[in-house]
Amino acid sequence: MNNITVLKFGGSVLIDDGAVKNAAEIIKKEYEKGKAVIAVVSAQGGMTDALLSEALRLSDKPSKRELDVIMSAGELLSSSKLAIAVGNIGIKSVSLSGFQAGIMTSSANGEARIKDIDTARLKKEISERKVVVAAGFQGVNRHGDMTTLGRGGSDTTAVAIAAALNAEKCVVYSKVDGIYTADPEKVSDARKIKEIDYNNMQELSFLGVKVLNPRAVELARKYSVVLEVRSAFSDADGTVVKEEVSDLEKMLISGVTKKSSIARITVSGLKGTSGEVFSVFGLMSQNNINCDIILQTTEKDGTTDIAFTVSESNADAAAEILKNSGKFDEKDILCDKSVAKVSVVGAGMESHPGVAAAIYEALSEKNINVIMISSSEMRFSVVVKKEDADSAVSAIHKRFY
Numbered sequence: 001m002n003n004i005t006v007l008k009f010g011g012s013v014l015i016d017d018g019a020v021k022n023a024a025e026i027i028k029k030e031y032e033k034g035k036a037v038i039a040v041v042s043a044q045g046g047m048t049d050a051l052l053s054e055a056l057r058l059s060d061k062p063s064k065r066e067l068d069v070i071m072s073a074g075e076l077l078s079s080s081k082l083a084i085a086v087g088n089i090g091i092k093s094v095s096l097s098g099f100q101a102g103i104m105t106s107s108a109n110g111e112a113r114i115k116d117i118d119t120a121r122l123k124k125e126i127s128e129r130k131v132v133v134a135a136g137f138q139g140v141n142r143h144g145d146m147t148t149l150g151r152g153g154s155d156t157t158a159v160a161i162a163a164a165l166n167a168e169k170c171v172v173y174s175k176v177d178g179i180y181t182a183d184p185e186k187v188s189d190a191r192k193i194k195e196i197d198y199n200n201m202q203e204l205s206f207l208g209v210k211v212l213n214p215r216a217v218e219l220a221r222k223y224s225v226v227l228e229v230r231s232a233f234s235d236a237d238g239t240v241v242k243e244e245v246s247d248l249e250k251m252l253i254s255g256v257t258k259k260s261s262i263a264r265i266t267v268s269g270l271k272g273t274s275g276e277v278f279s280v281f282g283l284m285s286q287n288n289i290n291c292d293i294i295l296q297t298t299e300k301d302g303t304t305d306i307a308f309t310v311s312e313s314n315a316d317a318a319a320e321i322l323k324n325s326g327k328f329d330e331k332d333i334l335c336d337k338s339v340a341k342v343s344v345v346g347a348g349m350e351s352h353p354g355v356a357a358a359i360y361e362a363l364s365e366k367n368i369n370v371i372m373i374s375s376s377e378m379r380f381s382v383v384v385k386k387e388d389a390d391s392a393v394s395a396i397h398k399r400f401y
Helices: 017-031 047-056 064-071 073-088 120-127 153-164 198-206 214-223 274-286 312-324 355-365 386-400
Strands: 004-009 036-041 093-096 103-105 114-117 131-135 138-140 146-148 169-174 195-197 227-231 239-242 255-259 262-270 294-298 304-311 333-336 339-345 372-375 379-385
Touching: 004 017, 004 153, 017 036, 017 073, 036 073, 036 120, 036 153, 047 064, 047 073, 064 073, 064 146, 073 093, 073 131, 093 120, 114 153, 120 131, 138 153, 153 169, 153 214, 195 198, 198 214, 198 239, 198 255, 198 339, 214 227, 255 386, 262 274, 262 312, 262 339, 274 304, 274 312, 294 372, 304 312, 312 333, 339 386, 355 379, 355 386, 379 386
Parallel strands: 004 036, 004 169, 036 131, 093 131, 103 138, 169 227, 195 239
Antiparallel strands: 103 114, 138 146, 227 239, 255 339, 262 304, 262 333, 294 304, 339 379, 372 379
16 A cells, blocks of 8 residues: 555635635645645535536537536636645645546546546656645546546545555545534534445435545445545544444444435326336436336226336436327326435344334324335435425434434
8 A cells, every 4th residue: 555645625625715725734734744645626616506507608508528628627726726725835736637637537428437547647746746636527538538527526536546546545525524424414413423334335425415425435445445534624533434344333323314306206097017117217218317216006996106216407307208208198297306315324224123113203203204115225215395304304313313
């Protein structure tokens, strides 16, 4: 393992010049320990949405290629500003774009995957005792075109660089000082988790915890990259994400979270044949729309209703695809965006009976109706009305903690 530390700074901790200078001081502390430091940055808070608005003012449907070019500008600005701030406190530094840092990706604009990293430039710069400030979220495809990795992609960039260089660890700096059992801004008795394993962290990230991108956690698990989540504005210990955790940290329930950016699609009046049901999900698959929770019910008249959840960003497209297919009656297709998913995550749930009963009891005491249910060995999810989601999280959290 090399004497390299990768530090990732999110947009919320680079929000203004003072915050950028604070990040530079964090880098200095690590550098003065004799570490080779590579910082990976996101765009400053709000910048990505502002850049998207710039494009949408010119076209309702800008090309994905050009969107990637304009959307990557935020990280380039952050990397240059932080490199300047580091240089201003007496440490040699250099900012690198995704291309200059050797990030090679697939060609899926807006959702590209990192395929390889040419580490030659990174190794050269740190061998000269320079701090490298790399722009996250971006890379280039085999044609040399700019690509972006999707929301939260800077986390993935940081983990990928840490893996490629066999770094000691990857520290992710944000506004919060670790991973909590629930959102501490919404649940007053939420507890900070000292250590959590990759599997539980990936589930929490996928189900709504925004501190770490789920693709980044998946990559960290694959290459055994130790992650640490810390606050950029506090010296408090953070949360370590790794393969094995101590027995004290092996809790029945790792956390309770919500995901509000979902919608429920319902197709009613089906005859119930497997072919007809397949046609619903076949259309979703053909259009790269992922279906999450699925519920099939049979009505008294023998017809079948299918309900499933999709991301809110795909909801309108999913409904239109079904309506325009000619296979279903338009009046039988409904799209409901007034729902949210509340999930309980824990590796020990499968071997502990009564988890579902406890969840339902907590919700019933608050008169919260459950619309849909999904469970696996590590999670139990319910779909509720969006206005009930925060109350549901608090009630369930109180029941288990």
